[in-house]
Structure formats: C-alpha cells, structure tokens
Amino acid sequence: MTVYRHAPQNPKGEGIHVEDFNFWYGDFHALTGVNLDIAPRKITAFIGPSGCGKSTFLRCMNRMNDLIEGTREEGLMSLDGNDIYAAGVDPVDLRRRVGMIFQQPNPFPKSIYENVAFGPRLQGVTSKGDLDDIVEESLKRANLWKEVSGQLGKNGLALSGGQQQRLCIARVLAVQPDVLLMDEPCSAIDPTSVQKVEDLMAELAPTVTIIIVTHSMQQAARVSDYMAFFLQERAGEPATLIEYGDTSEIFSRPRDPRTESYITGRFG
Numbered sequence: 001m002t003v004y005r006h007a008p009q010n011p012k013g014e015g016i017h018v019e020d021f022n023f024w025y026g027d028f029h030a031l032t033g034v035n036l037d038i039a040p041r042k043i044t045a046f047i048g049p050s051g052c053g054k055s056t057f058l059r060c061m062n063r064m065n066d067l068i069e070g071t072r073e074e075g076l077m078s079l080d081g082n083d084i085y086a087a088g089v090d091p092v093d094l095r096r097r098v099g100m101i102f103q104q105p106n107p108f109p110k111s112i113y114e115n116v117a118f119g120p121r122l123q124g125v126t127s128k129g130d131l132d133d134i135v136e137e138s139l140k141r142a143n144l145w146k147e148v149s150g151q152l153g154k155n156g157l158a159l160s161g162g163q164q165q166r167l168c169i170a171r172v173l174a175v176q177p178d179v180l181l182m183d184e185p186c187s188a189i190d191p192t193s194v195q196k197v198e199d200l201m202a203e204l205a206p207t208v209t210i211i212i213v214t215h216s217m218q219q220a221a222r223v224s225d226y227m228a229f230f231l232q233e234r235a236g237e238p239a240t241l242i243e244y245g246d247t248s249e250i251f252s253r254p255r256d257p258r259t260e261s262y263i264t265g266r267f268g
C-alpha cells in the first residue's frame, strides 16, 4: 500500500524527502509505503499510538537503525537532495548533520564544558578560545547558559533532568546540525522544563529543521507546524503514514476518519 499525503511547499528541494520507504527488523516488516517531505526549518510532529513506528522512522533519518543487527530498508530518503542511504555516505558524518535527542537525557559523565566541547573537538577544533566560544554560544542557544555559566566544570550528571536535556541539546547544537530529531524529549522531565524545551524549539526552528515524536496531542498542537499521523492497523502488519499536513488543519479538519479518532482520543 502506498499512501502519499500533502507535502509542505518546498521549492528549493531542501529538507528531508521520503519516497515509498519501507523498513524491516529482521523478518518483521515495521513500516511500509511512507511518502512525505519534511519542511526545512519548521517543526514537524510524528504522532500515533504506541508501536506504530514513529521512533523507528525517526531513527531511519540519521541511520541510527544501522546499529541494530538485521535491519533493512527500501525506498528513498534524502536530505537536501542527497540520498542518505547511498553507498559512500558516512553515517557518523550524517549524524552530525542530523542530531538526535532521546527520551532520557544522556549527558556524558563529564563536565558541562566537556559535554558541549566533545563534538567540536572530534571535528578538530583545538583552540581554547574557539572552544570557549562554541560552548557559550551552544549553551545560550539551548537556554541553559544563564543557569550554568558560573559552573561549567560541574559534572553534567549533577544537573536536574530538565537541565540535562537542555545540555544534550547544547551538545548537539555545538556541531551545527541541519536537523534535530527529538524522540519524546519531554516525557521524562518536569513541567517547567517542558516549557523551556518547547520555547527553545520555537527559537531554534528558524535555523534548524526539527522533528519531534510526541504522545501528547497538546504538545503537538503547541509546538508543531506540520503533523504526521502513523498507524499500525493490525498487529503483525506494517505501520504506515495515514495523514500528513498543516497541524492546525489536521486538528480542525482531519481528512481521514482514523486520524480524527486518534486526535479526539477514541483510541491509542
């Protein structure tokens, strides 16, 4: 089954383009016939019931699933016109351009400074002045600078959960990604921190393409420009994209009755 749904206007061919994409974990066909274009420098939310492949699809976008043995994909997925699964693409380089934030904050057991400087150092930045500037700018972009500027030597793990999540965001921003993948980034942090992460997403969106997996319809409504609804209709069958479009339109006029059932809380 191939489902093609409304794609945002994207005249320059930028952003992530997906065509008839399928994905398998061993024999299990997890995703089928996904077609969509992710708008550059906007916020797109992936929604759907548990197990409908949202995280799987997100992880395909920076080839994180390559790290799981026995996985396989078919179809096209490109970033700014370049096939990310083409031979010769270095997944490590791809993951610098397409950074990821997980549900559980996962700072390194190092200082705040070293967490943020880690990626730039790997990229060959050695000057202390340059690293200081990158650390400060990244922490500012992640809305954490004011809280930690006087204690950059403190262990990242000693921060609160919400601060740790923003530290992880600063660590990703330090290598200047084009895309930020966020897999339920707010489900393990307190409400005040949720607000800070959502504010920061809005601040970053003009420069970074953001894709967020969320179980919260309220969060999807608050933060996203576009929304994609995934569904696995029957156990054992692959999930697929059911509806995709402008968030406010999907909430006010869903085109598919299954989307309407989900957003009105009738299942999932």
Ligand SMILES: Nc1ncnc2c1ncn2[C@@H]1O[C@H](COP(=O)(O)OP(=O)(O)OP(=O)(O)O)[C@@H](O)[C@H]1O
Pocket (backbone or CB within 6 Å): 025, 028, 030, 048, 049, 050, 051, 052, 053, 054, 055, 056, 057, 068
């Ligand atoms: N590493 C894995 N190996 C095998 N199957 C997997 C693996 N990860 C996920 N799956 C299966 O793929 C399907 C999609 O899972 P996925 O985690 O992508 O869904 P999801 O929509 O993100 O779910 P949730 O909202 O609960 O996080 C599920 O049937 C899941 O059991």
